[in-house]
Amino acid sequence: MTLPPTVSGAKPLVGHAVEFLRNPDRLIRRGFEEHGTMFSVRLPGGPGVVLLGPERGRFMFGEADSRLSIKDAYPFLKHMFTKVYWLEERKEYLRQREILVPQFTGKHIAGQLDLMDRKATEFIDALPAEGEFDLVEAFGPLLMDIAAASFLGVDVATRIDGFFDVFRRFSGGVDPVTPGWVPLPHIVRSHRARDVLRRKCTELIEDRKLNPPAESDFLQTLATAVYADTKEPVPDDVLVSLLLILLWVGHDTTIAHLSWAMIDLLRHPLELKKVMAEVEHTTAVDVKTMRRLVHLDNALHETERLHPSTNGVVRRATEPIDYDGYHFPKGTMVMLHQGVSHRLPEVFPEPDEFIPDRFSDEPKKKQALYGFGGGFHRCLGENFVYLELKVIITRLLQRLDLELIDSDPQPMTGQQTRWPQSPCRVRYVKR
Numbered sequence: 045m046t047l048p049p050t051v052s053g054a055k056p057l058v059g060h061a062v063e064f065l066r067n068p069d070r071l072i073r074r075g076f077e078e079h080g081t082m083f084s085v086r087l088p089g090g091p092g093v094v095l096l097g098p099e100r101g102r103f104m105f106g107e108a109d110s111r112l113s114i115k116d117a118y119p120f121l122k123h124m125f126t127k128v129y130w131l132e133e134r135k136e137y138l139r140q141r142e143i144l145v146p147q148f149t150g151k152h153i154a155g156q157l158d159l160m161d162r163k164a165t166e167f168i169d170a171l172p173a174e175g176e177f178d179l180v181e182a183f184g185p186l187l188m189d190i191a192a193a194s195f196l197g198v199d200v201a202t203r204i205d206g207f208f209d210v211f212r213r214f215s216g217g218v219d220p221v222t223p224g225w226v227p228l229p230h231i232v233r234s235h236r237a238r239d240v241l242r243r244k245c246t247e248l249i250e251d252r253k254l255n256p257p258a259e260s261d262f263l264q265t266l267a268t269a270v271y272a273d274t275k276e277p278v279p280d281d282v283l284v285s286l287l288l289i290l291l292w293v294g295h296d297t298t299i300a301h302l303s304w305a306m307i308d309l310l311r312h313p314l315e316l317k318k319v320m321a322e323v324e325h326t327t328a329v330d331v332k333t334m335r336r337l338v339h340l341d342n343a344l345h346e347t348e349r350l351h352p353s354t355n356g357v358v359r360r361a362t363e364p365i366d367y368d369g370y371h372f373p374k375g376t377m378v379m380l381h382q383g384v385s386h387r388l389p390e391v392f393p394e395p396d397e398f399i400p401d402r403f404s405d406e407p408k409k410k411q412a413l414y415g416f417g418g419g420f421h422r423c424l425g426e427n428f429v430y431l432e433l434k435v436i437i438t439r440l441l442q443r444l445d446l447e448l449i450d451s452d453p454q455p456m457t458g459q460q461t462r463w464p465q466s467p468c469r470v471r472y473v474k475r
């Protein structure tokens with residue numbers, strides 16, 4: 045048995061590396077058109093296999109970590125975070141996961157809703173009576189502020205002004221092809237930003253150990269965490285990396301989802317009207333009320349389908365794997381690409397159209413979405429994100445009349461989170 049067929053366009057020596065770095069979506073769409081839902085790409089680190097669609101997704105996320113591993117799947121995380129969480133051996137990863145999981149229970153997330161509401165309200169209060177803003181430029185600091193207040197505490201969040209810009213430089217280090225030691229400008233910038241962030245997070249943890257607040261919060265729980273099995277304190281460098289991961293994933297990908305959700309709604313007045321009717325009289329922002337916002341929920345899933353925030357979910361084969369008539373040698377990089385998977389016409393008819401009601405007609409279709417990954421590593425923050433988006437959008441639509449200035453923003457290309465490219469401005473008038 046052999047690898048799946050290879051997509052066209054491989055160059056001598058570098059294979060598909062350059063196109064994969066610069067325009068992975070185009071490469072993968074071409075692969076789909078040439079070979080269907082499974083094909084190979086040639087990358088410097090060895091063969092890569094791209095999988096598309098729910099059936100292949102079930103295979104990928106159903107495989108054990110011991111065969112399709114997350115540990116070596118994202119090499120850039122090594123230089124961005126050093127050795128932590130996904131990069132650890134399975135036993136250590138599970139010990140760290142045990143610390144995180146309790147922070148994402150329904151009860152904990154429900155406790156964050158008032159904070160999200162307060163921050164969204166402050167954001168709107170601070171706007172002049174009318175004007176315009178760029179969605180990414182405006183939502184970036186707002187979402188960073190919510191992530192910082194949720195994971196560092198409200199008092200600390202006020203002391204870390206400017207974190208969003210530092211994180212922006214840090215995120216520039218996402219590069220699955222170039223080794224972390226190569227001194228290219230984006231990697232050097234990312235390392236400098238990482239050092240600033242690590243220093244700051246170390247100070248915060250040390251400070252919390254010395255001065256615990258009267259009421260415990262997430263940062264306090266983390267600063268005093270012990271491993272469940274040995275009862276030994278978790279070392280500071282691990283705590284700092286966990287904090288950095290949460291702050292990073294806690295705002296970066298959400299910027300894309302929130303910005304695209306607003307763009308999708310503003311470009312579809314009939315859908316906007318349905319959502320407006322639903323949120324118009326919403327005063328309390330408790331979990332039950334947010335769950336009743338069915339149109340908004342469907343619209344957010346439709347945005348997740350059309351504009352997934354990440355570039356793909358990746359695993360590395362730790363042993364040779366035979367699948368559907370093909371052979372993946374040990375070391376193969378296996379990637380599920382959400383962008384193309386979410387637009388397969390046989391799964392989602394009229395794939396390029398924004399049709400939130402498709403999820404009312406067939407709620408199970410949500411299971412074919414991979415915006416938040418799948419299986420054991422499925423995003424721990426998914427419920428947090430959906431509630432956060434609902435709270436913010438409810439308040440925005442209640443208090444602002446909005447109109448898109450740039451009517452057709454395009455997604456970022458390359459390896460960056462799929463934010464809409466600026467300018468993506470809205471004009472608003474306060475009601």
Ligand code: HEM
Pocket residue numbers: 114130141144290291293294295297298299301353354357358414415416417418420421422423424425426428429
């Ligand atoms: C729109 C926003 C978000 C998107 C699109 C997103 C997407 C993802 C994806 C695709 C994965 C799976 C990675 C893989 O399997 O290789 C993941 C994992 C994860 N996400 Fe998110 N995420 C978002 C927001 C958040 C937030 C707000 C948090 C928490 C603050 C969070 C915490 C995590 C954690 C801890 C994992 C790792 C789970 C594990 O492997 O144990 N995410 N996310």
